[in-house]
Amino acid sequence: MDPLQEVTPISRRPLHEEATDRLRDLIVQGQLAPGARLNERLLTGQFGLSRTPLREAFKVLATEGLVELLPNRGAIVSQMDPVRLSESLAVTGALEALAGELACISATDAQINEIRALHYEMLAYHARGDLAGFFKFNQAIHLKIVKYSGNAVLFNMYRQLNGNVRRARYMANLSKERWDAAVREHDEILAALSARDVKRIKVLLSDHLAHKLSSVLAELKALSARQAA
Amino acid sequence: MDPLQEVTPISRRPLHEEATDRLRDLIVQGQLAPGARLNERLLTGQFGLSRTPLREAFKVLATEGLVELLPNRGAIVSQMDPVRLSESLAVTGALEALAGELACISATDAQINEIRALHYEMLAYHARGDLAGFFKFNQAIHLKIVKYSGNAVLFNMYRQLNGNVRRARYMANLSKERWDAAVREHDEILAALSARDVKRIKVLLSDHLAHKLSSVLAELKALSARQAA
DNA sequence: CTCCTATATTTTGCATACGAACCCACAATT
């Protein structure tokens, strides 16, 4: 390896990229609630840039589905209605199933071990009852599986979708039963991956995502019921 | 249905949308070759608009993977390397398989008949040996299946991916055998859809896409061999 | 008081302006 390849470039990132990332984070983490209007003047003030790069960011986030552009009326954070969420999770399921298959075939043993390590870290958080930590590693495992599928396009698509799904995560909690079940499912997924059982991992991941869907939907329902009361 | 919903609005579409679509077409149809620089001054002249909406279009097409943004050095049409193409088609296959399943479940009979109509139009072009026309309807059929899956997120993802895949179409030709086979596969797909055979359509679409992949790759290989000579 | 209308204010869409980064050619230096 050329040691010069390793040094990080001086890179000042373009403002529109910075703006895109910061806005995306704000949306995914829920600081900007679904439906919130994205006032240009306001945001330029907060971000300390002008409208041009900000508007470019809007366009990007719109194609990612995180914001909605209303012609002549600006941009709003797109709604995370249950319908949209189910749709996203259905697609995520298909993508993860594919990723699992590919990962079974092309992941290296070292990569699988890396996933195994994450799995145990996740188990630790589960044992402690730390939901946030659990989510973090859970998320990381799924992402790694997709990454180690070796399909960059797939990885990209998945990341895009996931921004949308992760938003729900910050809203919904998880029942103890579902949590335990999720952990068991992860055990099986890891086993299938280690055994490089293509057929099985596909089914497992599909099911896992389907369960995730119904669990999130249930939580979402409970949430809105609470809000109505 | 409110009849007023149906009339097309007077709407001048936003320029950035117009620009995005026109640029996308130029790229997908190969008028703008992979690697071509997208000179802002030139394009603003040709499109008759200013740099602002054009640059917004660049950003959108960049997230779709059709153009590449080189910081401080403008935008170029992204390369169509075979690796990226196979990856795209693999993902497309997974998405279409899912779409087929969903469409079997939730498409109306009218919608299926609409697809059937497109199918026969496609057959007409096949009979005439008109490849371009065939592609057009072939493409339309696949798009409709995804659309009638009723999953808007899926539809979006698919559209995003498809730009890249369609580009290959305009470059690669098709052997007579493969063409005939594709038509037969479409027959079966339509039959499965009509019979609402979820299992079968999933397999058919997966296979269809896999065949498409190998055919396109073969053609691409032949193409680059020809260019090298 | 409610609803409508006319006007003022805000906000967007697009164009343009300006400074900075980049590329190229050629001269200067080693």
Add this chain to the structure above:
DNA sequence: AATTGTGGGTTCGTATGCAAAATATAGGAG
């Protein structure tokens, strides 16, 4: 001869300006 500096021209990135659309406000009719 090869490499490094220098100037000019081009293209990009961002800020800003202006007109049109949309929203908010206020006033008046019912």
